[in-house]
Amino acid sequence: MSKSPVSGGPESAPATLERPVLLKRLFTVSMLLILFMTATVFFGISIGSTGSGVAETLRTLFDGKGTDDAMHYTIIWRVRFPRVLLAILVGATLSLGGLVFQALLRNPLAEPYILGVSSGSGIGAIIGILAGFSRFPGVSATAFAGSMGTLFLLFVMSSGQTMLKKDTLLLSGVMVNSFCAALIMFLLSITQDSRLHNIMFWLMGDLSTADLYQVGILAIALVPCFVLLLTLSNTMNLLLMGRELAESMGLNIKAATITLLVVTSFMVSFTVSYCGPVGFVGLVMPHVLRLAFGPDHRVLVPACIFGGGTYMVLCDLLARTLPDQGEMPAGVITAIIGVPLFIILLKRSGR
């Protein structure tokens, strides 16, 4: 059974095939992106309304609590550091979410926010907040239920063959989004107390509420999902070849699809319940990384984790520093970058 059906031994193999062995490439790409991420993290914790710049941050970091600058130390470790960590987790999750949906639907425009999955978890989360649940596990669970609900709706609307057509899918996403927006408005209109302001800010995608404990819980929930997706990266490659070819190469399509959908909507709804529906990260990052490193998911999955994290830290940094006073939600920045790219991609794929 293990005979080779082709002519010649290894010695007759031509030398022209010089694909870098996967592990080497994986290592190079990951190292590069981790380097980027570390630099960004450092900027993220250095820049803000207090403290003046990188040099002082370095001094504070290495001198520790003993210095007179205890206040700066506290700001860095208690405020900025958790926020940067949250941004990394959110960016990684949303980028991976985009990557998975794009592979599953064989459509480079698919993304949790555009498909309405984020809004679905948003509704779930708001219901959870209004019901007075704690953020974990209550609100996270209602958010997960919401995202599974929208996924179900999406699949019913674009079932069968049309599933692969990008117009049907995007239109379904638009409809799901409008419906969710209406529901959210309805829920807001019957809310009158102080929770309203929180919900409004959260709705625009906000990272400012992070503390280390919450970030820890989020990490415990998300990191196993990242690992699971790493083991499914070759599966995603096969999915891009279409159902029949993927099956003929030994993939169990049903099991793979269900696993990917459940893991992804779990991840996305979990982050949405923490920081609101931040849009278009899952569109921008997979696209940029695919341009840079090619379409192989075994490279793209780790690249999305590190690259997506970096991107979100940068967006949040912009959101904190661009306004003269106060700050704006990070979701504003990601939308301003993401929407034009979406339009360009849509135009190009129409040709």
Added chain:
Amino acid sequence: MKHVIHARRLGYSYGDLPVLKDLSFSVQQGDFFIIIGPNGSGKTTLLKCIAGISRPRAGSLEILGVPLQSYSRKSLARSIALVPQTAPADFPFTVTEVVLMGRSPHLGILGVEHEKDLNIARRAMDFTGITSLAHRKLDQLSGGERQRVMIARAICQEPEIILLDEPTASLDLAHQVRIMDLMEKLRDEKRVTILMVSHDINLAALYANSLMLIKGGRMVSIGRPAEVLTFQTLEMAYGCPLLVDKSPLGDFQRVTLVPRKFINPDINRTTRTT
């Protein structure tokens, strides 16, 4: 002779619509087996059943002496490879990346290839003559080149059987012959069994050692090309006037379509060779 595919009273239907009815046949190891038949006769469905993509509703199907349903997806993919009619080109994979995907059923859970897998891919690309295209993107290739990439990918699965669904349907003449020659070489040199669905009866007659003609999901005829390709059988199956004679290349059947203007009631049908 060893049966590599053995079908008994195979049946399949889409909803209420029966597509395959009572098909029984077997394919021997090393066969170049071609299935012909008019559109909608169930050829592609039959191929999908053998590939394990569609589940037959009736009858039994044995692959290499083992019932199809006792294979796992992965182990079936190590015995049977499928070459579809057209290659997908949605995402810009390189030729090498696509060929290496054929190693998937042999890889572990992380899907990482080793030097051995790279060597198998190299030889498959050499065999199909696409080594010079190794770094090109799939969507930059011509239809014939893309088809050879898909064949190299199938070879990488190291299967006993390769299934092809009209691999020459959209190709120019040179590529049609090239693909068919390639499959013949694969069969001759490595005894890989070839099972192909084809529209092109003349091409089938030149390469197949075994032909099966189906219509409406039922078998019309099976056997050597000379036994199946008679004008009575073909006219009955395809419902149009045909002429069958010998190819100038030798002892092969040649089928010619007969346009209406040539049909003259004076011609005695018995003058046509059978």
